Amino acid sequence: MTLIKDRRGAGPLLTRRTFGLLAGAGAATLALPSYLRAQDKPRVVVIGGGAGGATAARYLAKDSDGALDVTLINNTETYTTCFFSNIYLGGYRDLQSITHGYDALVSQYGINKVTGTAVAIDRDAKTVRLEDGTDIAYDRLVVAPGIDIIYDSIAGYSEEAAETAPHAWKGGPQTEILKTRLDALEDGQNIVMVTPPNPYRCPPGPYERVSMMAHVLKAKGYTQSKIFVLDPKETFSKQALFQEGWETHYPGMVEWYGPDVIGEIAGVDVAAGAVETGFDTFEGALLNIIPAQRAGAIAVEADLVNETGFCPIDAASMKSSADENIYVIGDASIAGDMPKSGFSANSQAKVAAMSIRAELTGSSAFPARYANTCWSLIETDDGVKVGAQYEPAEGKITATSTFVSQPGETAELRKETYEESVVWYDSMIADTFGITA
Amino acid sequence: MVKVFITLAAAMLAGLPVPAGAEEKAGAAADVEAYVQRVSELAVDPAYGDYLSSPCTSCHGANAAGGIPAIQGQPAEAIIAALYEYKSEVRENAVMRSVASALSDEDVAALAAHFSQQ
């Protein structure tokens, strides 16, 4: 019998191959985690316990009434959301309020939570290999690892450099570094932000962040500091709204430069606090460098990505185009007109869960419907939003009706829009983790 | 499903937001009543309602209050009326106008049945 000791001391784990031996082991079997016990139930394994993966696990467990064995693998004990991390940066929330655990998914929904990193998928054997060597078998697999940062897409940048010049494009420690450095700035010290090329997680995110950093500087009464935004894109999400907001609330503080002015972003020198472009060198006491992105490493490792670095899917189900037993949701997927957002990931998870239940339990399959709204905060009570409804059409997820806030809206409407976002966050967390935020 | 005629006043009583000036829209209330009556009579598949409701709960949590109302447990007729008023652009909210525009009458019936039974 091969028993593999879990390094985190969460109890013994073992490979499924050894299960036959253990089945006759009597009392020993009772001590096993449920995902290793006798299985006549179909097994669904979810890699990634973020906005997409946790929602998928919850809906699979909730709607199948115990008919499915659901295992959720996430590499951390708790999950700090990127959504509302800008609100944290702006000082409106603490980190605790955007950090959530998996206890309710385990206790109320019977989901097996495994804390560990999935390092490989054996698509023929239908097993997921964890970094400690454990294999977990699946009938259907949901891959929801989010994004990975492509550090070397910017010369001079690296994972190590990100300790000084954070990207803060993954939740948790990176966000804290950015907050600490932002709060330590003195009047007259500048921020240089490099924004990512498309496609990337949260299209309005960098510009909401600019707004929240400006809010912090303004609230401290700073008049000399500037935020330089160096963009490889000619236009950006909700541009008219953000630029109007910057002029209204933070006059003279934010300078945005597109590629027609700065040319290429030639590289960063983190020690010198400098970003070199085709036009000029920009210097700042705080560099926020957000490089290009691709699907999380496990999706690349399992060959689920195409040449774009993201995973093609079937728009009607979120099933991977590369493997009929695998679904890819969230930022890692190529979701047509849908932006890479937490709301999108949550919406895609529900379509995938419905499709998987239909395949494994014979429940009804309905035509896929998707939705997204991205709210952004520009200044206290000045909220804006963009969003759409989507359906599969023309071989991709296609927007059927879209909306966006308009420049010049009343302060009252902007406040209502912000208040919507606050309720959305709590509802979204309840919907994803089964808890009240 | 019980047939009840609904007016904007009833929607107000049900706690659903009613836009300023909506009462003045001549004929709107009568249209709502006719729509509510017709849609209330449509047959619904509860499994479809369960699925269709899943995007709603991303914003309308059971404990929602303030910026987004909780819709769980609202009378079916109030939900149908509200969705009709978003479809016909009597109500203002941009997200809900977009949501409602994508819903067929059968969808509205399924959602109303689902949320009224929460």
Ligand SMILES: Cc1cc2nc3c(=O)[nH]c(=O)nc-3n(C[C@H](O)[C@H](O)[C@H](O)COP(=O)(O)OP(=O)(O)OC[C@H]3O[C@@H](n4cnc5c(N)ncnc54)[C@H](O)[C@@H]3O)c2cc1C
């Ligand atoms: C600054 C900022 C602001 C944002 N604001 C918003 C917003 O207001 N609204 C909105 O909707 N979205 C927002 N987003 C986007 C949102 O955070 C992402 O789109 C969303 O998190 C994507 O969900 P996901 O499930 O694909 O990935 P994630 O949420 O990143 O979840 C992936 C999880 O899988 C884990 N994981 C990865 N690989 C493995 C592995 N091999 N083994 C085990 N675990 C693994 C990761 O650690 C992580 O916990 C924002 C993002 C940023 C950066």
